[in-house]
Each structure stands twice: as C-alpha cells, then as structure tokens.
Amino acid sequence: MRCRGLLAVAFSLAALAGEPVRAGEPARWAGADEQVVAPVAAEAGRRPWRTLLDDSGDLPHFLFLSAGIAGGFALGYGYRALFAGRRSDEEERR
Amino acid sequence: MPTACGHPGAEIARRPRSHLRSPFLAAALALALPFPARAMHLADGVLPLGWAAFFGALALPFVAFALGSLRRRAEADVGLKPLVAMVAAAVFLLSAMPIPVPVVGTCSHPCGTGLAAILVGPWMAVVVALVALLLQALFLGHGGFTTLGADLLSMGVAGAFAGWLAFRALRAAGASLGAAAFAGGLLSDWATYAVTAAELAASIHGARPAGQVFAWVALGFAPTQVPLGILEGLLTAGAVTFVARRRPDLLGRLGLDVEVAA
Numbered sequence: 001m002r003c004r005g006l007l008a009v010a011f012s013l014a015a016l017a018g019e020p021v022r023a024g025e026p027a028r029w030a031g032a033d034e035q036v037v038a039p040v041a042a043e044a045g046r047r048p049w050r051t052l053l054d055d056s057g058d059l060p061h062f063l064f065l066s067a068g069i070a071g072g073f074a075l076g077y078g079y080r081a082l083f084a085g086r087r088s089d090e091e092e093r094r
Numbered sequence: 095m096p097t098a099c100g101h102p103g104a105e106i107a108r109r110p111r112s113h114l115r116s117p118f119l120a121a122a123l124a125l126a127l128p129f130p131a132r133a134m135h136l137a138d139g140v141l142p143l144g145w146a147a148f149f150g151a152l153a154l155p156f157v158a159f160a161l162g163s164l165r166r167r168a169e170a171d172v173g174l175k176p177l178v179a180m181v182a183a184a185v186f187l188l189s190a191m192p193i194p195v196p197v198v199g200t201c202s203h204p205c206g207t208g209l210a211a212i213l214v215g216p217w218m219a220v221v222v223a224l225v226a227l228l229l230q231a232l233f234l235g236h237g238g239f240t241t242l243g244a245d246l247l248s249m250g251v252a253g254a255f256a257g258w259l260a261f262r263a264l265r266a267a268g269a270s271l272g273a274a275a276f277a278g279g280l281l282s283d284w285a286t287y288a289v290t291a292a293e294l295a296a297s298i299h300g301a302r303p304a305g306q307v308f309a310w311v312a313l314g315f316a317p318t319q320v321p322l323g324i325l326e327g328l329l330t331a332g333a334v335t336f337v338a339r340r341r342p343d344l345l346g347r348l349g350l351d352v353e354v355a356a
Binding site: 030033045046053 | 134135137138142200232233234294310319
C-alpha cells in the first residue's frame, strides 16, 4: 500500500515536472525523426506530407486523453482476463 | 503428433469467451496509447515515390509468403490467429510509444518485432508489423502509406529476422532463455534503425555519397537507440521469460526449448 502511494506521488511529480518543458521548449523531447530524419530529408528537398488526421493545436491532446480514458476503463474491466486468469463458470456461479 | 486435448490450440479453442475478449482487450491496449513517436517510421513525402515503390516491391514477397504461412499454420492450429492478434496489439503499442532518453533529450520508441518473432516466428512477425504499421499510418499519422514498404522492410523484415536469428543462434549455443531473448530484442531494434538509415541513404543522399549519409543518420540514431535497444532487450527478455513460466506451450509452438526454473 505504501509502495503504491509512493508510486502515485512519483508519477504526479513526473507529470508536473514535464509540463513546463512541453510548454516552453517545443524542440526538447522531440522524436528522433525530427532530430535525425527531418534534416536529411530537408537537405534532399523532401518534406513530409500532411497527415490524414488533423494534428494541429490541442486536438491530439483531446483525442489521446479521450482514448486513454476509454482504454483505461476497458483495461480495468478486462483486468482479470488479462492478468489474473479467467474464473471458471463454477467459480462465477458461486 | 499432439492429441486434440493436449494441443495448445485446442486448449484455447475450449475457451470461446476468451476469444471474444481478445479483440476487445487488444483495442483497449491500443487505445491506452500516449502520444505517438515516429523515429524509424518514415512519413509520407520523405522518400521519392520511385524509391517508395521500390521498397514496397521489395517488401511484397515477404508479405505474400507471410500471409500464406499464416493461412497454412492457422489451419493446423486454431489458437494461432488470436495469439498473432494479441502480439500485433503489443507491437502496435510498443512501436508507437515515445520513450524519453534523458541524456540526449529526445524521444524514440522500441519496435517489438524481435519479441514478436520469438513468440510467433519471424514470418508471423512480418504480418504483425504490417498490421501495426498500417493502423499507425491510418489513425496516428505515424509513418505513411507510400512509405509502408520501407517501414515494413526495416521493422517487420530486418527487425524480426535479426531478432529471431540472434535468439535462435544463442539458444543453439546454450545461452539461457533470458540472455538469448535480450540479444534478440537488442539486435532487432538496432537492425531496424540500421536498415532505416540505409533506406534514407540510398534514396535521398542527394549530392553526398550514400555511405556518408548512412553514417550520419546511423550516428544520429545511435545516442537514442543504443540505450533504447538495451531497454528493448530487457523488455524482450522479461516478456519471454514471463511467457515461458506462465504459458510454456506458446513457446513450444515454435519447437523452442523452454526449460525455465519455476
């Protein structure tokens, strides 16, 4: 129980610590594609096309937050089947 | 010849409700994704169309053989398709998960195809990578459709076969399951990025020699992928030894020796 509490605090601190970096320094923690592939492609005159889904502004935040909530609920619902093994029909009847 | 009751596929087949839950849980895993990282995934537009078509043509025979192999193996083993689907969900998740590398200050992702190749074989890992890359291109803008062949060659073919060969070679040499799986995951990751660097060097080297561009891209990937490759090795070793303890029959499908201490 104490371990879980410490983990929750650690995750909260990590989340809080990450926010100013994301807001103030957009290049930091960029993907390796931006750091490595993009300069090579740009040098050769290649530009990535726009993606099919609109990824501008806060829309990805909204979409992934929504997906995370839905996925979290689904994982919680299926936790037993995934990690703890499925109870037999007899056990379920009891 | 395994009996109908003793066959691992038959055991899974006796649990239809579990089958029904598999796609649901796979979707749940996929939906729990954080923001995607692209890294080795080449976006549409990065490669000239001629080169993209060339890489697609190179990948096509692998896809055709892998799909044929899936069909043949699924006829003999009813539990194969749900297993491949679950592995595909795991690869989809792993290969879109951005992991920050603190010293470098960038993010990149593992590939998961080494793990997939160990669990379901390298040809099934090609199918798994194809499904993961297709869904990522469609829903995450992660990779692209014109570059699907190039991405499949690096992650699905090179990654899967490098990981599988390393794993099998080390097992044949008497290495422990965990050590062999670690090497499989590590080399699978590095092979993926090496082939991505080769694809970029071949197709968009411009006026510079292709070898120079390859070295530049490979060295650019190295600070992020060296630690991430080690992480992927650890992850693969952990996953394979976990599966070997809980479900040794899954590894037994490939005829692997899975003597693991309980």
